[in-house]
Amino acid sequence: METTATIKNKKKATFPVEGMTCASCASSIESMLRTREGVQEANVNFAGKTLQVAYAPDLVTPAQLRETVQEIGFDLLIEKQTEEELEARQAAALANLKRKTIVAGILAVPVFVLGMFFHDTFSWGNWAMLLLTAPILLWAGQRFFVGAWLQAKHLRANMDTLVALSTGIAFIFSVFNTIYPEFFLSRGLMPHVYYEAVAVIIAFILLGKYLEEGAKDRSSAAIKKLMGLQPKTVRVLRENGEAEIKIEEVQVGDRVLVLPGDRVPVDGEVALGASYVDESMLSGEPLPVQKQAGDMLYAGTINQKGSLQLIARKTGGETMLAHIIKMVQEAQGSKAPVQKLVDKIAGIFVPVVLVIAVLTLVAWLVFGGQAYLTEALLSMISVLVIACPCALGLATPTAIMVGVGRGAESGILIKDAESLEHAHRVNAVILDKTGTITAGKPAVTDVVWVTAATDREHLEQLFFSMEGQSEHPIAQAIYTFYREAGVKSVQPAYFNSLTGLGIEAEFAGERYLAGNEKLLRQHNVTLPAELVEAAQQLQQDAKTVIFFSNAEQALAVFAVSDPIKPTAAEGIKAMQEAGLEVYMLTGDNAQTAAAVARQVGVNHYQAELLPQDKATFVKQLQAEGKSVAMVGDGINDAQALATADVSIAMGQGTDVAMDVAGITLMRSDLTQVATAVRLSRATVQTIRQNLFWAFFYNVICIPVAAGLLYPFTGFLLNPMIAGAAMALSSVSVVSNSLRLRGRKL
Structure with a gap:
């Protein structure tokens, strides 16, 4: 019922709901609340066991909303509940259902054996089956009869009604024939009993309910992991020195200290310091981003090297991480x-x-x-x-x-039946680039030495030693490449890092350079045509190129990139043959995106996207009438995964992506996407x-x-x-x- 007061003075709230057993329970709660004066909107999330209600507080109170819900056999938790308290209540309810399922299953086995094989030869069989079936019906199966009664009060019927009617009538008829078999015997008929049907039906359906409830409770794990990305305490700089406070106490304008290895607690602007920050949870890109004064930092990202001081700009529910959490919650709750x-x-x-x-x-x-x-x-x-x-x-x-x-x-691990059911309608597949099509971490992909280079093993040792002194992520990829090859390092007599250009070092009185082409030209180093040509070709494939030279001429060129997975092109071809339209989305630059799309055969791609942009693109395709599957591996994909009709995570990705996703590909092999759809x-x-x-x-x-x-x-x-x-x-x-x-x- 909508009133003027409702429109002028509207309050929105979310309350946990207890006692729901099926989708029609959610419908009953919604319909009852919508008839209540002062309630403008009521939506029940059956999977999340929550009620979102918009109401006029001067016409109806939360206590009255609870009374309305209690009238039809459910309950609202209107008192503030912590995550731990809610988890404890849900765990207790699930444990109770598990206990009833186990007891019903154990008792149903002898009832089935007696009813099917010994009903004519065992004289006390009927009484034994009655004693075993009674607790199954009256205790384990009580929820079905309560649910059927609540539905009947509102002239509705569901699976509870079917179970209660068939098992109830069969049980009463069987009890009558057990106590008074002469009624039918005197009329020339056998007094049959149906205890085994009663017991087995309830045991089977309880098992299905238990599996369903377990899957629903696990759906909140992704939200908990996202919340875990934000630290509990924060170091802030005050007039009287450094203080450690709770994350909730941080105010806009506070100066926050972020040490190496720390997660950034709030969204803010770098005021002092420089460092590399891992923003893969937002962009999905493996290379850390250099941050210095004036740059923005976002909650949940990881500071890698230097210490930073930032000015808090957004805190609490206003941070980008909080918006990701909210969007994941809403997308998860929208599914039937x-x-x-x-x-x-x-x-x-x-x-x-x-x-x-x-x-x-x-x-x-x-x-x-x-x-x-x-x-x-x-x-x-x-x-x-x-x-x-x-x-x-x-x-x-x-x-x-x-x-x-x-x-x-x-x-192919399928977390819920809903995802398996929905996947048959999919006609569009969105692939994240990094970690899905590519390996997800930078690696050396190409090494080209100048033809005239001699004593290559010694030169590789010097180059390896130089890169080992650098903190740059590209240098770390090269260092890892040679370390895994068993190359030994030596200590340079001199080392210097040249910002934006590369590095220089001296070994036994001879100078060596490693970096971009600009560095070599500044030092008047000769660039052989064969290396320049090789570098240009590698750059066209969107690879980062590093030159290595002595004081006179360039000796080699190295290419570093995020390599494409061996089965990526084959998997995309299999999707296209299955009638699926394939799109690639990435937070990387347009040149890299184009190169990767060209190599794997993707015709539609978009680059330089933030997490919310990916989710928006999913909604855009859905608005065009497409049924969309999203395939991703990182936290930055969580919004899009939760928004898509079907969400598929790579098994080597983050826990958050796998928890949001309904389907996980354990081998991180894109050929499995088409298999999952089939x-x-x-x-x-x-x-x-x-x-x-x-x-x-x-x-x-x-x-x-x-x-x-x-x-x-x-x-x-x-x-x-x-x-x-x-x-x-x-x-x-x-x-x-x-x-x-x-x-x-």
Whole structure:
């Protein structure tokens, strides 16, 4: 209900929600709150278990919102909860569900064995099954009956309704036949019981709920890791000296000290000092960026070498890191749960089954023969038993479980069923460059020595020794290259770093230079044509070129770049052959992006993008009607990964990227992207087939169970046969899902 006061005086708040078991629970909470005076907007994030509400505080209070939610069996945590408290509550709820799942599974095994193999030979079997099934139904399965009742109060139905009706009716009917078997025996009929169906159905569905809840709780791990990028305390410089304060106490304008190895705590401007800062969490680029007075620093980045003093410009929720966290949270919460389709089907299916069951009872009471009461009860029970949701409940999860297992065998880890389900619709794939198409760290890719160079081993030793003295990231790549080759270093008699040019050193009275072409020309060093030509070719491929020379002439040229992964081009070709449109995004410069795109066969690319730009590009493609998969490896990709329809992380990337992503490629091999899409297509096809088989038996057998054939053939479906048909539908669904194991991808 929207009022003038709501518009003029609106407050937004987010509250944790407890007690939700399915997507329709979230819908019930939203619909109830929206009818409350003073509430303008209410959105429930089922995966995140939170409510975002906009309300007029002068018309409704959080306590009244909580009362409204409690009326339909749920709860709002309106008191301030710390992350630790929320985690403890969620862990306790998950542990309770796990305990009930385990107990139900343990008790269901003997019930199944007794019901299927010893129901005729074991005289006390019915009583034993009753004692074992009762705790499964009344304790482990209590949540289904509570959920069904809450749905019924609002004239709705879902999977809880199906479970509660079928297991409840079957249990009551079985208890009646256990206590008073003479009722049917005196009428020439066998008093069948269905305890095994009750026990197994509840155990299976509890297992599915447990797996679902576990996956939802793990979805918050990415947010926790992002929050962990910000230090708890900060060193600030005050008039009376240095002080260490909590991150929350930092104010705009404070002078903050950042030592080598520290994470930058807030967004700010360098006031004093110079250093190299690792900004890969923002740009994704492996090379640290030189920072000096006047440059901006961002929270979460890492200072590498020198000490820095910065003036705080943005703190708390205003930093770029905080915006990344917020965008990831919003993107994660916008996705619908995988079981939504089944809940919708169940919402239609259950009322239809109920109507058929009631009509069956009435028809037999009105038109039945001599044993009309017995036949009416048996026919109604047959309808409810054969309409058991076991096959419907198994249709999606069994295919998903086999699909996830098949993916794991291929090195494709699928975190949630939703990602596997959505991937079949993907028609556009966005690839981050660094760490996804390329290796993600600078390395020596080319070495060209002048033809006339002699005693090359000795010269390599001198060059290696020079680069070992430098702190520049390019020098570190060269140093690593020769160290891994086993080259030994020697101490130079003289060493000097020339900012923006390179380095110089002396060995045994002879001077050597290493750096760019400008350095050599300033020292009047001769540049052989063969090295100049080689350098130009390497620069066209967007590689950084370093010359090495003595005092007279250049001796060699070295190229350093982020090398392309061996399978990148093959993987991109496989995606294109699978009908996927491939895009490359990078924070690197346009020349490098063009060179990489050309080498791997990507036709569409964009360069010099910040994390929010990547997420914006994802939304742009989605607005064009495309279903987008994002493939990345770093924190800078987290926003785009969370925004995409399907998120895929490289296994050698950051933990944050892998936690945000629904799919992780353990071998960091782009050929696996096309495999993952084909696996999704096969899995979704299997789900659709399973849903057909789940309903096929119902469509064919429910009319037969109701007695449709009796007037013509005298055939009346026995509840035991109905139970067997129900089991057969489940077997068909599971068997069809297992076919995925042998599917060629």
